[in-house]
Amino acid sequence: MRILVTGGAGFIGSAVVRQYLEETPHTVINMDKLTYAANLAALPGAADHDRYHFEKVDICDAREVARVFAQHQPDAVMHLAAESHVDRSIDGPGAFIQTNVVGSQVLLSAALAYWKTLHGEAQAAFRFHHVSTDEVFGSLGAEGLFTETTSYDPRSPYSASKAASDHLVRAWAETYGLPVVLSNCSNNYGPYQFPEKLIPLMILKAQAGEFLPVYGKGDNVRDWLYVEDHARGLRLVLERGRLGESYNIGGRNERTNLDIVHLICDMLDDRAPLNKGARRSLIQFVTDRPGHDFRYAIDASKIERELGWAAKDTFDSGLAKTVQWYLDRPDWGQPDGSGGSDASGYRGERLGVL
Numbered sequence: 001m002r003i004l005v006t007g008g009a010g011f012i013g014s015a016v017v018r019q020y021l022e023e024t025p026h027t028v029i030n031m032d033k034l035t036y037a038a039n040l041a042a043l044p045g046a047a048d049h050d051r052y053h054f055e056k057v058d059i060c061d062a063r064e065v066a067r068v069f070a071q072h073q074p075d076a077v078m079h080l081a082a083e084s085h086v087d088r089s090i091d092g093p094g095a096f097i098q099t100n101v102v103g104s105q106v107l108l109s110a111a112l113a114y115w116k117t118l119h120g121e122a123q124a125a126f127r128f129h130h131v132s133t134d135e136v137f138g139s140l141g142a143e144g145l146f147t148e149t150t151s152y153d154p155r156s157p158y159s160a161s162k163a164a165s166d167h168l169v170r171a172w173a174e175t176y177g178l179p180v181v182l183s184n185c186s187n188n189y190g191p192y193q194f195p196e197k198l199i200p201l202m203i204l205k206a207q208a209g210e211f212l213p214v215y216g217k218g219d220n221v222r223d224w225l226y227v228e229d230h231a232r233g234l235r236l237v238l239e240r241g242r243l244g245e246s247y248n249i250g251g252r253n254e255r256t257n258l259d260i261v262h263l264i265c266d267m268l269d270d271r272a273p274l275n276k277g278a279r280r281s282l283i284q285f286v287t288d289r290p291g292h293d294f295r296y297a298i299d300a301s302k303i304e305r306e307l308g309w310a311a312k313d314t315f316d317s318g319l320a321k322t323v324q325w326y327l328d329r330p331d332w333g334q335p336d337g338s339g340g341s342d343a344s345g346y347r348g349e350r351l352g353v354l
């Protein structure tokens with residue numbers, strides 16, 4: 001297959017592209033604008049690979065997106081390109097509406113126009129896979145799980161923009177007949193993540209012996225999934241998911257934010273102890289995120305039952321690999337750009353406070 005991946009230079013997209021090149025015979029066309037969150041260093045060796053093509057294109061640019069479809073003739077689209085950080089959506093929602101809503105509409109329209117030019121088997125086999133988040137379902141109390149039929153109740157500018165794009169994808173299927181599949185996943189972690197998100201931020205700060213800012217009381221709960229497990233799930237949904245269906249993907253690994261920071265401190269103390277003592281003493285509770293959703297938890301039984309997917313990593317095994325990866329890559333996320341992820345000049349500062 002020739003698969004057009006949008007956002008393939010981001011955290012999850014790059015894991016998908018690496019798997020396609022290493023584990024399948026498929027050809028990948030990576031269409032990415034290269035925002036601050038992108039990093040081509042997450043695709044080692046891809047540039048010279050004969051089954052990899054890179055297109056530096058903004059998904060909001062209708063003319064360029066149409067050119068990419070015409071030139072590369074994909075058999076499927078996996079759409080990951082997005083603004084993805086909740087805190088940034090609080091500071092500047094405009095970019096989230098532009099890329100996640102307008103950009104998704106531009107991409108859907110280009111995919112539809114291209115799909116109509118296909119015939120027979122090629123048209124029947126074409127898939128548009130939209131990659132989304134469990135945050136569209138809102139916030140849970142102490143009990144319960146999100147299923148594929150849970151009502152949408154997004155509460156941050158980020159989740160509202162992703163909910164909008166999910167609705168657009170379904171509208172393009174119902175109204176125009178575009179063959180779509182969707183997936184909604186819980187929080188991902190792993191190598192090559194931009195250091196604004198909880199796990200890489202805490203690893204980098206804890207490694208350096210800096211104070212560790214935990215929002216509120218640290219009791220918010222997320223369901224964590226190792227990024228390579230998510231990438232495998234995405235490949236299954238694209239290739240075998242039933243038309244028009246959505247699949248929840250999650251690791252059955254619920255943890256509070258404070259539990260996670262404790263684990264990171266302990267793993268780093270074991271591997272690279274600090275002279276000044278245990279890292280847990282670096283934790284400081286800071287003002288909570290405005291509108292901070294209390295708990296997300298995913299029921300992943302549909303993808304497990306229908307597509308035979310199961311996470312290979314537990315939270316402990318995935319986090320141990322992740323901590324070791326950041327220890328082995330001291331250049332990653334350095335503000336001097338040596339890790340390649342400095343386009344934003346981000347230095348670990350607090351974002352998203354009103």
Ligand SMILES: NC(=O)c1ccc[n+]([C@@H]2O[C@H](COP(=O)([O-])OP(=O)(O)OC[C@H]3O[C@@H](n4cnc5c(N)ncnc54)[C@H](O)[C@@H]3O)[C@@H](O)[C@H]2O)c1
Nearest residue numbers: 007009010011012033034035037038058059081082187188
């Ligand atoms: N990270 C998570 O925990 C998580 C969980 C569930 C779902 N998701 C979804 O998965 C997708 C990927 O998330 P991620 O964490 O890899 O994000 P990321 O921020 O690491 O990467 C996003 C990528 O999209 C590209 N991009 C942004 N705007 C673009 C535009 N206008 N045109 C073309 N490319 C553009 C960026 O350059 C970057 O490479 C997103 O759609 C996100 O909503 C993420």
